[in-house]
Amino acid sequence: MEIKENADLASRLLNVMEHDILPLTEKGVAGGNKVFGGALVRKSDHSLVMAETNNETENPLWHGEVHLLKCFYEQPVSKAESTRDMIFLSTHEPCTMCMSAIAWAGFDNFFYFFSHQDSRDSFSIPHDLKMLKEVFGLEPGGYNHDNAFWRGRGIFDIIATLPDDEAQPLLEQANRIRGRYAALSQAYQASKDDNAIPLN
Known part of the structure; x- marks a missing residue:
C-alpha cells in the first residue's frame, strides 16, 4: 500500500x-x-500498533527501533499483521x-523527526555518525534514502512540501515536541555517567 506523504500523515x-x-x-x-524511540502505525487507517523507547540499560542493542521490534515480535499482533x-x-x-x-523485519519505509545531525549537535550523541563514517565511509545522511528495501523520509521533508496554512500548525507542534526532547536530553546528559551503556 502506498503511503501518501501529506499533512494528514505528518500530523498523525x-x-x-x-x-x-x-x-x-x-x-x-x-x-x-x-531519548530515542519509535512506533508502528497501520498504513490503512494510521492507527497505532505499538510504541516503545530506548532500553539500552537492559541491553545495549535495545535502541529505540530495535527494542520496538523486539517487543512487537513478542506480541500476538506480529503473527496477525504484516510489517x-x-x-x-x-x-x-x-x-x-x-x-x-527495519529492513530485516520487512518494512518498506521509515519516517523520522530528528536527523543524524540533530543527534550529534542537539543531543550530543555522535555515535551514529561516527559509525557511518568509520565503518561505511559515509557522511551524515549519506546513505540511499530510496533503495531496494525501504524509503526513508524526514517528517520535516513532508512539511516543507505543504502550503503555509497546513504547515504552520504542524511546525508549532514540532517546536513543542523539540522543547520536550531538549529537556529530556539535558536530563540524560546529566546522568549518563551513572549508567553502563557502552556508547553513552
Whole structure:
C-alpha cells in the first residue's frame, strides 16, 4: 500500500510522537536510557500498533527501533499483521543497526523527526555518525534514502512540501515536541555517567 506523504500523515506521526512515544521516553530517560524511540502505525487507517523507547540499560542493542521490534515480535499482533502494512516511525533518523533491523523485519519505509545531525549537535550523541563514517565511509545522511528495501523520509521533508496554512500548525507542534526532547536530553546528559551503556 502506498503511503501518501501529506499533512494528514505528518500530523498523525507528530501526534504519535507527542502522545505515545514521549511518555514512554520520559520514563526511559528517568531510568538512565537515551531519548530515542519509535512506533508502528497501520498504513490503512494510521492507527497505532505499538510504541516503545530506548532500553539500552537492559541491553545495549535495545535502541529505540530495535527494542520496538523486539517487543512487537513478542506480541500476538506480529503473527496477525504484516510489517508491509505498517509505517515505521522513528523519533531520530535510525543508526545503521536500526536501518538494517527495519529492513530485516520487512518494512518498506521509515519516517523520522530528528536527523543524524540533530543527534550529534542537539543531543550530543555522535555515535551514529561516527559509525557511518568509520565503518561505511559515509557522511551524515549519506546513505540511499530510496533503495531496494525501504524509503526513508524526514517528517520535516513532508512539511516543507505543504502550503503555509497546513504547515504552520504542524511546525508549532514540532517546536513543542523539540522543547520536550531538549529537556529530556539535558536530563540524560546529566546522568549518563551513572549508567553502563557502552556508547553513552
